[in-house]
Amino acid sequence: MKPLTLFVLLIFLGATTWVLTWSPLTVRKFQETYYRAIGPFLKSGSNIEKFSREFVREVEHSENLQRKLEAIQADYGELKIIEGRFRELERENLQLNQALGFQKGTTFDVKAAKVIKRQPSTWWDTLTINRGEKDDLGTQLTVLAEGGLVGRVDQAFEDAANVLLLTDESCQVSVYIEGSPEKGILSGDPGDYGTTPLLRLRYLSRNAALQQGMKVFTTGLGGIFPPDIQVGTIAETIPGSYESEALVKPSVDLQNLAVVFVLAGDQTAVEEKEAEE
Amino acid sequence: MIRYLLAIFVILLASFVLRQFVPVFPEFYHARFFLVLLIFICAAVTLDAIGMLLLSFVCGLLWDAQHTILPVVGDPEIYTDTAATLKFGYSIFLFAIAGFVMQGVRPLFKEGKWQASFLVTGVAVFLYLVIELMLLSFVRGRVVLTGDTLRFIFFSSVLTMLFSPFVFLLLFKLAKTFRYEIRIKGLRHRGHH
Numbered sequence: 001m002k003p004l005t006l007f008v009l010l011i012f013l014g015a016t017t018w019v020l021t022w023s024p025l026t027v028r029k030f031q032e033t034y035y036r037a038i039g040p041f042l043k044s045g046s047n048i049e050k051f052s053r054e055f056v057r058e059v060e061h062s063e064n065l066q067r068k069l070e071a072i073q074a075d076y077g078e079l080k081i082i083e084g085r086f087r088e089l090e091r092e093n094l095q096l097n098q099a100l101g102f103q104k105g106t107t108f109d110v111k112a113a114k115v116i117k118r119q120p121s122t123w124w125d126t127l128t129i130n131r132g133e134k135d136d137l138g139t140q141l142t143v144l145a146e147g148g149l150v151g152r153v154d155q156a157f158e159d160a161a162n163v164l165l166l167t168d169e170s171c172q173v174s175v176y177i178e179g180s181p182e183k184g185i186l187s188g189d190p191g192d193y194g195t196t197p198l199l200r201l202r203y204l205s206r207n208a209a210l211q212q213g214m215k216v217f218t219t220g221l222g223g224i225f226p227p228d229i230q231v232g233t234i235a236e237t238i239p240g241s242y243e244s245e246a247l248v249k250p251s252v253d254l255q256n257l258a259v260v261f262v263l264a265g266d267q268t269a270v271e272e273k274e275a276e277e
Numbered sequence: 278m279i280r281y282l283l284a285i286f287v288i289l290l291a292s293f294v295l296r297q298f299v300p301v302f303p304e305f306y307h308a309r310f311f312l313v314l315l316i317f318i319c320a321a322v323t324l325d326a327i328g329m330l331l332l333s334f335v336c337g338l339l340w341d342a343q344h345t346i347l348p349v350v351g352d353p354e355i356y357t358d359t360a361a362t363l364k365f366g367y368s369i370f371l372f373a374i375a376g377f378v379m380q381g382v383r384p385l386f387k388e389g390k391w392q393a394s395f396l397v398t399g400v401a402v403f404l405y406l407v408i409e410l411m412l413l414s415f416v417r418g419r420v421v422l423t424g425d426t427l428r429f430i431f432f433s434s435v436l437t438m439l440f441s442p443f444v445f446l447l448l449f450k451l452a453k454t455f456r457y458e459i460r461i462k463g464l465r466h467r468g469h470h
Contacts, residue, residue: 005326012330012373019338019366024347027365034342041294049298117297122309122406123413124346128297154346169417170346170362174355185356222355 028155035157043159046116046130074112074259077146081110081261088228110144110261111135116160118257125168125188129260132157140224142263148230148251149173149218150260161262165254166231167197174222175201175231178215182208186216186231186248197254198235201246208244210237216248226263281457282328285320286335288447292316293339306425308432311402313340314375315437318401319444321376322386322394323452323459329376337369344368361416371409375401387459391445399438406430 001009022030035042054066113129131137133156143150143163151171154164164171167188176183184203201216214234220227232248296312317336321329345365378401385393407430414420452459 008327008330012334015334016337016366016369016373019369020364022365027345027347030365031342031345034339038294042297045294045298122344123410124344126346164346168346169421170348172351172356174351185358222351224351224356 031155032157035155035160039157039159042116070259077259078110078112078261080146081144109264111137111264113137113161113260113262115257115260124170125165126154127163127165127257129161129163129262130159131262132159132161134158136264137161137262142225142229144229144261144263145252145257145259147253148232149225150252150254150257152224153262163260166199166250166252167254173225173231174219175216176219177210177234178217180208180210180214182210183219183221184246189247198247198249199232201234201248202243204244204246206240206243208237208246210234210244210246212236215251278324278328278457280455281452282324282331284451284455285316285324285332285448288451289313289316289320289332289336290339293343302432302436305432305436306429308429308436310440311433311437314372314402314405315398315440316444317372318375318379318398319394319441319448321379322383322397323448326380329380330373333372333376334369337366337372340368340372341365361418363412363416367412368409371405374408375405378404391442394445395438395441398441399434402437403430403434406433 054063111131113131113135115127116130117128129143137153137156139153139156141153141156143152149166151163151165151168153161155162165188166173166186169188171187173186174183175186182204184201186199186201189198189200204210212234216231216233218225218227218229218231230251232250234246235249236247238245238247292312299310299312301307301309313336317332320332324332346362348362379394379397382393382397410422410426410430414422449459451457
């Protein structure tokens with residue numbers, strides 16, 4: 001090996017080791033800079049892609065009808081989520097009024113966002129939406145769609161945000177099963193390339209009496225997701241020696257998402273935290 | 278060489294944007310065309326070790342900037358077993374490994390036998406993905422290699438490899454434009470004069 005090549009190899013190793021020691025904050029800053037730089041290109045590319053897709057659709061539907069349909073779909077989904085939350089609050093209020101004579105004021109806000117890109121990563125199940133910090137979106141916010149939970153915001157940039165989907169192994173959700181005392185942790189199953197990926201529900205009791213079709217909801221424990229959001233339904237139970245597992249079918253068609261809703265400004269958790277303090 | 282290297286940098290940067298719009302193929306186990314990796318691998322065989330290392334550092338850094346997911350800090354009493362993820366910067370090593378694989382066939386490539394490089398391109402993509410998956414399995418403490426995953430890697434490698442002649446063609450054009458000698462044939466010819 002030539003001395004110059006050896007010298008460059010040593011510098012390469014040193015520089016790479018230095019990068020490996022970067023803190024999460026430094027990594028986030030670097031990622032923000034990177035996405036800020038390529039953001040305009042992504043936006044232009046996305047617009048071109050969107051334009052060509054809409055051009056093809058134009059053959060079947062007029063552009064106006066398409067726009068109206070999209071707007072109605074977005075409104076309908078948003079209203080469904082709002083309705084679901086109101087029912088939850090109604091139930092919560094009723095319980096609290098009965099038990100403590102205590103009424104709780106809760107404010108929340110959902111923001112509709114369009115899916116720009118699906119699965120830009122190799123091993124991580126993510127998608128990109130067209131809203132970001134400009135719309136007051138930050139990391140860790142809950143993302144919903146018609147039917148239930150989609151995932152959480154992993155990175156928020158100026159005009160876009162990356163959403164980590166439920167089907168990814170890194171996205172863990174504390175859940176309970178309706179009509180059962182069972183609670184567990186739900187996450188994606190790696191290496192599942194089926195058309196309807198199933199989620200793996202772990203840490204159930206050994207003799208968990210679960211039936212196919214039972215609904216799975218978030219517990220709200222752990223501080224990542226708010227409670228009582230539907231996640232899916234039990235598809236199969238896998239008994240184990242010490243604990244059981246179950247496969248859960250997501251309640252949202254994660255393969256064909258066009259519009260999602262970011263749960264922003266959920267004051268319930270903040271108020272609960274303040275009350276605890 | 279510097280102008281040729283800079284041109285490759287520009288193409289790579291464009292490919293980082295373009296790759297966002299490359300669709301996956303659900304019929305083939307969600308196989309995907311690894312555009313950035315392909316351009317890097319093809320460029321690696323045309324450059325010396327120094328140029329290749331420089332490219333792998335930049336590619337790895339930008340690749341991880343696009344993909345790294347940072348762990349979520351939930352209540353440790355509830356989320357006792359958080360899924361570990363790879364450290365930011367690991368891709369630099371993976372790109373370098375793929376680059377060194379291509380450097381192995383560089384003598385053949387310099388003789389004009391690019392067909393061997395075409396096949397090794399597929400091998401390098403396959404190796405890259407397998408090593409990445411193994412690293413992920415290692416940090417997560419369990420092997421995540423399934424039949425479907427292997428098929429995904431295989432089809433992605435083949436799909437990416439099939440496009441390599443076009444990238445080689447582009448690189449030959451670039452080399453010609455910037456008067457960079459890729460083949461030893463050209464050097465010999467010049468040496469006789």
